[in-house]
Structure formats: C-alpha cells, structure tokens
Amino acid sequence: MDVEETRLPGIGLRHDLVTAQGRRVGVISQRNGARHVVLYDERDPDATAATIELTPEESEVVAELLGAPRITERLSRLREQVEGLATEGLPIEPGSPYVGATLGEAAIRTRTGASVVAVVRGEEMIASPSPDFRFQVEDRLVVVGTSDGVAAVGRLLNAH
Amino acid sequence: MDVGHTAVLLLELGAVVFGLGVLGSLAGRIGLSPIPLYLLAGLAFGNGGLLPLEAPEGFFATGAEVGVVLLLLVLGLEYTAGDLVENLRRQAPVGVVDLLLNGLPGAALALLLGWGPTAALALFGVTAISSSGIISKLLTDLGRLGNRETPAVLGVLVIEDLAMAAYLPVLTGIVAATSTGDAVLSVAVALATLAAVLVVAVRHGSTVTRFVGARSNEILLLRVLGLALLVAGAAEAVHVSAAVGAFLLGIALSGEVAERIGDLLSPLRDLFAAVFFVFFGLSTDPTELSGALLPAAALAAVGIGTKLLTGWIAGRRAGVGPPGRVRAGAALIARGEFSIIIAGLVLGSVPAAFGPTVAAYVLILAVIGPLAPRLADPWARRLAARPARRTPA
Known part of the structure; x- marks a missing residue:
C-alpha cells in the first residue's frame, strides 16, 4: 500500500492512498491541528467529491476507532505466532x-x-x-x- | 452648530469603517472578495468622488502603510523556510513561465501607451502576480484543499511571493533613483540587503522567534508589531521596501509562536488591509476611471488567458489530468493586494492614467477571480467525462 505525502505550503500536509477497491482517500493535516478527511471523485481522481473537517478531538476519536481494534488484533496474532511465549x-x-x-x-x-x-x-x-x-x-x-x-x-x- | 474637529474625524472615520463592514458582509453573502468593494468605497470617498471626505485622510495614509506591513507579515508567517526552499527547487521553472506569460502583456501595454520604462516594470508586476489572499480563501471555501492540482496552485503562489521579495526592492530602487548609475547602485544595495536578511531569516529564525516570544498575548502582540514596523522602516530606508522587510520577518518567525502571532494579528491585518484598499481608491481620481476601463478590460482578458495557460502547464507538470489543469488555471486568475501594493509604490513617478488603469484591472479580476473556478467547473467536468485514453494514467 502506497501512501503519498504532499506538502501544501502555508497549510500543512496531505497524505493520500488508493484503497483495494480503487477509491482514493486523503487526510489533510493543517498546522493548527485541524484535519480534513477527503474522498476523491470516482470519475476524476484529481478532484475531491467530499471533504469532512475534524477538530483535533474529533480526529483523535476517529483515529482510535480505526486504530484500536487493530492493536488488539496484532497482539492476539503475536501470541498465536510465538507459541510457548x-x-x-x-x-x-x-x-x-x-x-x-x-x-x-x-x-x-x-x-x-x-x-x-x-x-x-x-x-x-x-x-x-x-x-x-x-x-x-x-x-x-x-x-x-x-x-x-x-x-x-x-x-x-x-x-x- | 459648531462641531469640533475631533468629532468630525471620529464621525467620518466611523462611517467609513462601518460602511466597509456592511460592504464586507455583502461581498461574503454573494461569494465575492471584499477587495473590489473596498476599492470602490475609496473611489467614492476620494476627491472628485460621490462623497468626498476630508478629515480622516491622514489616518488612511498612515493606516495604509501599516496595512501593507501587516498583509506581508501575516503572509510570511504562513510559510516556513522549508516550504520556500523546497518550492523554489521544485517549482522554479513553472514560476518563471508564470511570471513571463503574465507579466509581459502588462509591460507591453505600458510601453504601447508611452508610459515609460518604470511604468512598464510596475505593470509587469501588477499583471503577473495573483492574489494569494483571494485564492487561498477561495480554495478553502470551495473545499478544494484536497484536490490534486491544489499543491501546484499553491506552489505557483509561493514562487510569486518569493519573486515579489526580489522584485519590490528593484522597483523601489528604480523609483528612488535620479540617474541610471544611481538606480543600478541602489538596486545592488537593496538586493544585497535582501540576501543578507533572507539568510538571517532562514538560518536564525528560531533566535528571532525566541527574541519576540512571550507568554502574554498582549506583550507578544506589541513586540511583534513593534519589531515588524522597525524592520519595515529599516528596509524602506535602504529601498528594500517595507513590504519585503515585513514578509521576511514573517518567514523568520516559526513554530507555535508564529501560529499564535498569526491568530493575534489577523484581525488587525483585516482592519488595516481594508484601510489600505480604501486609501488606494482615495488616491485614484474616479473621473479618470472611465478612460482607463478599455485598456484595463483588454489587459484583464489577456490576464485570464495567460493564467489559464499557467495553470494548465503547472497542472500537467504535477501529473494532473486535463480537468485539474483547467481548475488550476481558473483558480489562479484573481489579482488583488499585490497588484495594488506595486501600483502604490510607483504612483508618484508614472503618468496619471496608471493608477486608474490598475484600479480598474484589479476591480475586474478581483470580481472575476472568485467566480472563475465555479464557471470553469462544467468545462472541467466535460473534460473528465471524455474517454480515459486521452489521459494516460
């Protein structure tokens, strides 16, 4: 999976990636901590179809929702992998x-x-x-x- | 009834500032930049206008200078030295194309009208440089920060701002000089100073930041504002131009302190920038405006075409498809604060028709600028609907 990082001078950073199903998703990180989640147009992959602005607290919650299950998943997989540990x-x-x-x-x-x-x-x-x-x-x-x-x-x- | 001088001053000033507030909210409601309305207000209040005001002119003259300093200081705060260096490396070819494509028609018109080389150089800058203020607000309002052509658009703006930092000292030096030898010398001094200050700004930004840093917002505001005016004044004294001094100070300030300063200064910037636009309107004779309309409209038409072309080139270089290239060009059309700053620098040393022409030019393009991306959208979408083989991924 390739995550592309682009500088937005005066604004911050943009990261975007193409999902397995072919949709492009991006996250804009503004210097003041605000985040934008960006969904790209299916017909014109250069254009945004929707942008959702998140405050720092909101983006933390979303990150936890997306990330937390993965950490427990990884831990249990680790235990399975290393038997006898x-x-x-x-x-x-x-x-x-x-x-x-x-x-x-x-x-x-x-x-x-x-x-x-x-x-x-x-x-x-x-x-x-x-x-x-x-x-x-x-x-x-x-x-x-x-x-x-x-x-x-x-x-x-x-x-x- | 005898009304005292102070009363007249406050009443007139209050009426103007309140009127600007009304105009600003009107502009916001119809999705326009307030800049053209501020200019029109200035034209209306000036000599020969609909409602000439006498008393507050001193305030507007000083306020306009402070407005330029604040506009450029806050712009500089938004950039880090890293942004600038990386952009210069990556986008320099596009920047050169942009400046030549858009500047040469302006210079040509000035020579054609027989306004002389100083006016030609000034009109080069007026037509070349887009309005970062209008465009970055536009991209945010339209939700286009995520678009893949947006870094190319922002890159062009950064290069233009950097080019301004080199161009304004040259222009100021030429305006101040009395002979050719004198001009060469003063431009050389100005550029050498600029280079020295730029090195300090990029290398020792953290020292400057620590120097102004304070926990209290009040103290921080006073220190930064004071330092900005000092730097601007010193820069003006060696013909680097106050605007460039403020811009470089903005670049030198960095990190979390810069963020706070930006928040503190933005309302002040808004007030004094409005004063600056009104003052330019005040110092322009509105009776000359009708005569300037035709050359300004022709220049604006060319200016739209050349910015569309710039956007197309910048977009293609960034690997963006044709619809994105059209959007990039349309986003770049707006001209505004920089064109007025440049014109303000040379007003005394160019023919009288220059000011009204620039005013009309900015009026046209500051109105069309924010509308252009919306108008170009159907065109861009049609390009997107075409078969994919035209745009190999």
Whole structure:
C-alpha cells in the first residue's frame, strides 16, 4: 500500500492512498491541528467529491476507532505466532528484597531468561525500563519469557 | 452648530469603517472578495468622488502603510523556510513561465501607451502576480484543499511571493533613483540587503522567534508589531521596501509562536488591509476611471488567458489530468493586494492614467477571480467525462 505525502505550503500536509477497491482517500493535516478527511471523485481522481473537517478531538476519536481494534488484533496474532511465549504482570509485594533495587541489580534476565518489557506504576506505564530503573512497592512488572522463566521471576521477586 | 474637529474625524472615520463592514458582509453573502468593494468605497470617498471626505485622510495614509506591513507579515508567517526552499527547487521553472506569460502583456501595454520604462516594470508586476489572499480563501471555501492540482496552485503562489521579495526592492530602487548609475547602485544595495536578511531569516529564525516570544498575548502582540514596523522602516530606508522587510520577518518567525502571532494579528491585518484598499481608491481620481476601463478590460482578458495557460502547464507538470489543469488555471486568475501594493509604490513617478488603469484591472479580476473556478467547473467536468485514453494514467 502506497501512501503519498504532499506538502501544501502555508497549510500543512496531505497524505493520500488508493484503497483495494480503487477509491482514493486523503487526510489533510493543517498546522493548527485541524484535519480534513477527503474522498476523491470516482470519475476524476484529481478532484475531491467530499471533504469532512475534524477538530483535533474529533480526529483523535476517529483515529482510535480505526486504530484500536487493530492493536488488539496484532497482539492476539503475536501470541498465536510465538507459541510457548508467556506474558504475565507480576507485582512487587511489600517485603520483597527488590524494593528500592534497580532493574540492573536484580539481573532478572541473566538469572531466569525472562525479560521485563514494561513496568506499570499506578496509572503510569513505563515501557522498556532502563537498567537504572528503581523498583517500588506495588510496581507491576510485565514479564515476557518461557512459562518456566516467568514463574522463576515470580519466585525471585517475592522470595522472603 | 459648531462641531469640533475631533468629532468630525471620529464621525467620518466611523462611517467609513462601518460602511466597509456592511460592504464586507455583502461581498461574503454573494461569494465575492471584499477587495473590489473596498476599492470602490475609496473611489467614492476620494476627491472628485460621490462623497468626498476630508478629515480622516491622514489616518488612511498612515493606516495604509501599516496595512501593507501587516498583509506581508501575516503572509510570511504562513510559510516556513522549508516550504520556500523546497518550492523554489521544485517549482522554479513553472514560476518563471508564470511570471513571463503574465507579466509581459502588462509591460507591453505600458510601453504601447508611452508610459515609460518604470511604468512598464510596475505593470509587469501588477499583471503577473495573483492574489494569494483571494485564492487561498477561495480554495478553502470551495473545499478544494484536497484536490490534486491544489499543491501546484499553491506552489505557483509561493514562487510569486518569493519573486515579489526580489522584485519590490528593484522597483523601489528604480523609483528612488535620479540617474541610471544611481538606480543600478541602489538596486545592488537593496538586493544585497535582501540576501543578507533572507539568510538571517532562514538560518536564525528560531533566535528571532525566541527574541519576540512571550507568554502574554498582549506583550507578544506589541513586540511583534513593534519589531515588524522597525524592520519595515529599516528596509524602506535602504529601498528594500517595507513590504519585503515585513514578509521576511514573517518567514523568520516559526513554530507555535508564529501560529499564535498569526491568530493575534489577523484581525488587525483585516482592519488595516481594508484601510489600505480604501486609501488606494482615495488616491485614484474616479473621473479618470472611465478612460482607463478599455485598456484595463483588454489587459484583464489577456490576464485570464495567460493564467489559464499557467495553470494548465503547472497542472500537467504535477501529473494532473486535463480537468485539474483547467481548475488550476481558473483558480489562479484573481489579482488583488499585490497588484495594488506595486501600483502604490510607483504612483508618484508614472503618468496619471496608471493608477486608474490598475484600479480598474484589479476591480475586474478581483470580481472575476472568485467566480472563475465555479464557471470553469462544467468545462472541467466535460473534460473528465471524455474517454480515459486521452489521459494516460
């Protein structure tokens, strides 16, 4: 699928593509954040048949409607593709030896073969934490690995 | 009853500005640009007009200068240095064709009428340069921003605006000079200054932006307006022309600050641009208008043809089919603010018939300009209905 990008001097950018069914669709991104969705004429592919203007909030909602199902789709496909891969959210409980330790000090991957790909802290999500990331009580670690590896991480984190 | 000077001034000024508001809404309702109506209002209020006004002339003279500065400053704000450089690289051949096709008939007419070389150079610019203001509003109103010929149309406008930045200093230098040697020198100084300022604008735009940036809108407005007038004045002093100074400042300002400045200045721009058009009408003798109508109409007819041709060439170069090429040409027809700015620069040093001719020319094309794309649409659609083999994809 080819997406064509065109500069509109003084206005912003236009992206357009031809769908599998032969219709041309475009999105104009104005510098002030407004978006126009453009449908092209079937008989004259250079002319617009309809233009819909979206405010920044509206375009975000439309983007979510179009994009969100695709993300879950991709995730489930990933799980199907990589059989035997386990993902789990593991909490740091109060009294864990790793409260206040860094990810590097815990050396989780070296000891279990499983990786910490993200940490959920309250409402916040920290993707790919660096080795100097410091654990706190109630952090939830998103761990990916073999099921044995993931189970080993669980035992390690909360070994009293 | 004895009415004081201040009272007369305010009453006349109020009546004119309110009248412009009425005219503007009228123009909006019938899908026209307000520019021709502002010009007509100026003609009516001037010496020899229907309703000559005396008191506010000083305000209009100063306001018109501020109007030019604001028009060009806001235009410059819409462009980033990247836009300009990329367009210059891609669209330069189309730009040259556009300027020559549309400018030469104007220059030829001025020479034919025996108006001399300065008038010929000025009329070249008047007929060559389309109105970015009218055309970008037109494309938005007609919902054509997405059309595939629109980048070609906008590209031509950008090149014209850039060409203006080089052309105005040359014109100003020639008008200011008293001898040929003097003219060459002052044009050389003007172009050297222009090049230096352009480099600063493109390379150090972020420094300039930081310099004026302020959290409060009030302070931002005062700083930018003050700086614009300073730059414009300095540019005028070395014959680069105030308009070009303001345009370059607009280009130098960039990013989110430029966005805010644009929003803040747009209402001011609208007010002072209206004052500018009225002032040009005021300084044109309406009794001369009837005599100027014939050459202006002939020039306008040629101007429509040459812009259609420009659009066709620009569209074909952009890989757009024949219907889009017709739409591109029709969109480019409107002339407006730039033609008047150019004419305003030379009014004192050309024959008296020049001003009325330009006024009539802009009146005609600022009215036809917004109508042309609508009129050309059936023609474009017929081209689209033809068999596809005529336009290999």
